Amino acid sequence: MTTRKLAVIGNGMAGVRCVEEIDRLSPGAFEITIIGDEPHPNYNRIMLSKVLQGDTSISDITINDFAWYKKRGIRLLLGEKAVRIDAVGKSIYLESGKTVLYDELILATGSSAFVPSISGIRKSGVTAFRNIKDCETMIEASESYRRAAVIGGGLLGLEAARGLLNLGMEVHVVHNASYLMNRQLDAMSADMLKRELMQQGMRFWMEKRTEKIIGRKRAEGLLFNDGTKLVADLIVLAVGISPNIAVAVNSGIATNRAILVDDYMRTNVPHIYAVGECAEHNGTVYGLVAPLYEQGKVLAKVLTNADTVPYKGSIPYSMLKVSGVDVFSAGDIQGDVEVALQQYNGLQGTYKKVTVRNGKIAGAVLYGDSSEGMKLLDCLKKKTDAKILLEKPEGASGGADEAVVAMADHQTVCSCNGVSKGAIACAIQEDNLQTVEQIRDKTKASGSCGGCKQLVGAVLASVLAGAGGGTKKVVPICGCTELGHEEVKAEIAKREYANAAQARERLGWSKADGCVVCRGAIPYYMGLIQESKKTVSTLLDDERKELSWDTRELKLPYPVQTERSAHYLKPSDVLVRDFGLAAVPAGWEVYVGGHSEHPVKQAQLLAVEADEEQAMQLAAACVQWYRESAYYGERPWKWLERIGLQPLREKLLDRGEQEDLLSRWQAAERAEMVWSGT
Structure with missing residues (x-):
């Protein structure tokens, strides 16, 4: 029996994630070809800001390296652009003249940076912020130029601005709304964010609409519709995205804003599917990673003939870190909703707002502490009664640790990758995981947008500490004892020992002379305890x-x-x-x-x-x-x-x-x- 051919147009996060699911469900079921227009293997586009800052390499944000494709026998065509599909002959025609045959085809062409209709937009010195090449362009510009203007005060624009600050540029953010991230935040949380970013060095031009990019051959600044000007050497466009649908349009596949799909990610053409930012489901195009992965999982089951529930859409949410600040936003926070809960803590720099509609939780914004984000998202999905907001566990103090303890094992910690608290806990125990990075590599939790990293860390701490009735797993200081660091410190604090040798003897060390590790550790802890027992006068x-x-x-x-x-x-x-x-x-x-x-x-x-x-x-x-x-x-x-x-x-x-x-x-x-x- 001939192996079926699966082709994927697009080497981004959505398409390759679908391939990962197919490989997991039915390894070897397809002869797979992936076509990508960039020269890089699959990478995490969300982490581009880290590359822009200059402290992260492309390899650091690579999700699947070349060895991953080779191991699975995947034919990878990079630097190639698909221009047309012959649905009758089941052929894909590439710009280079190559032809790729398929039995099943996934369109995962993603999106490009939206280019507004502004006079002078094609001038040298104007760039988007969408891919690795854009990052390289901005890094190169920062070596010769001083002043940058970022058009767009959404998440993408702020991440670009933070990266440019790190590159030593003076950065001005231009936004057409009255407050930042107006699609995810409300005025209060946006104002808190703006004040924080101003302290970091950003400058803002609010409610400004760019009419023209001034300069002869190269961009020299912006002219706004109110007649004011901003001088800048580098212009960065971060005002949104446009789905890449040209190949679908050229091939007679139905499109609107994006490629139209049904609940099983099928287009109107048999054997052709679409996922990710290029797909439009029930009038919605999703630009966040979690919905794209949800779509990929459904399609993977469709293609491997596994049982699956239809895709019914996703609740858009953002759980991220904006220039060092934890932010969570989900559901409806404006419009026909009522504010059920609003809390502001100026000392800790935190803010929480929860909205309701018809007595059910409808939306939420968290600023400064996003540890309750997954719990609130779960309430949104289940349309939980707003009365739950009145409940607070006895002795609750807030933070990620409390949020994790309150979560059931089946509840999701990493919504991007669908990883539950229980799955993370099992991986920690079974594989003796000790860091968030190890958990990420094993389970993918925190491996996409990174917004749940704090929560994953709290699960790790909880499991290692034996929360929930388990037994704490103590890591001994060395092979000379079964006591851990905290136990030894506690024993030294309770009793006075003349020297380290006496401490080893009375604590039951297996070797009287100890080893190279404990011969340094015990004197160090003894010195700290002695310091703490001294009376310290307050300094003027x-x-x-x-x-x-x-x-x-x-x-x-x-x-x-x-x-x-x-x-x-x-x-x-x-x-x-x-x-x-x-x-x-x-x-x-x-x-x-x-x-x-x-x-x-x-x-x-x-x-x-x-x-x-x-x-x-x-x-x-x-x-x-x-x-x-x-x-x-x-x-x-x-x-x-x-x-x-x-x-x-x-x-x-x-x-x-x-x-x-x-x-x-x-x-x-x-x-x-x-x-x-x-």
């Missing part, structure tokens, strides 16, 4: 302002690398250092958890402070908390993954906690802190 504010420190003189869990970049236009290695300070137009950014060796880790933005002194105090408090809470030998990036960025922020941005940590820091050492770098 004036003395605090002479604050200077040298990590080289401190006893640390692991030797750390630090970096201080005094000018945002000068290159530095801040983002791959354990702790870093970086000057930006809005003040000073404080980073933690970078790593320049294998595995390379990008440092996380802890906070932005107004001046260098405040930034140094925050960084000092962070180093002190690392000293006190990290395990001996645990590098800062591993420590950060274990405790979580949000809990770290909550501790360090509490002024009382920060003062206590600084006092203990200065009591421990009185040496000068020397930062390397520019």
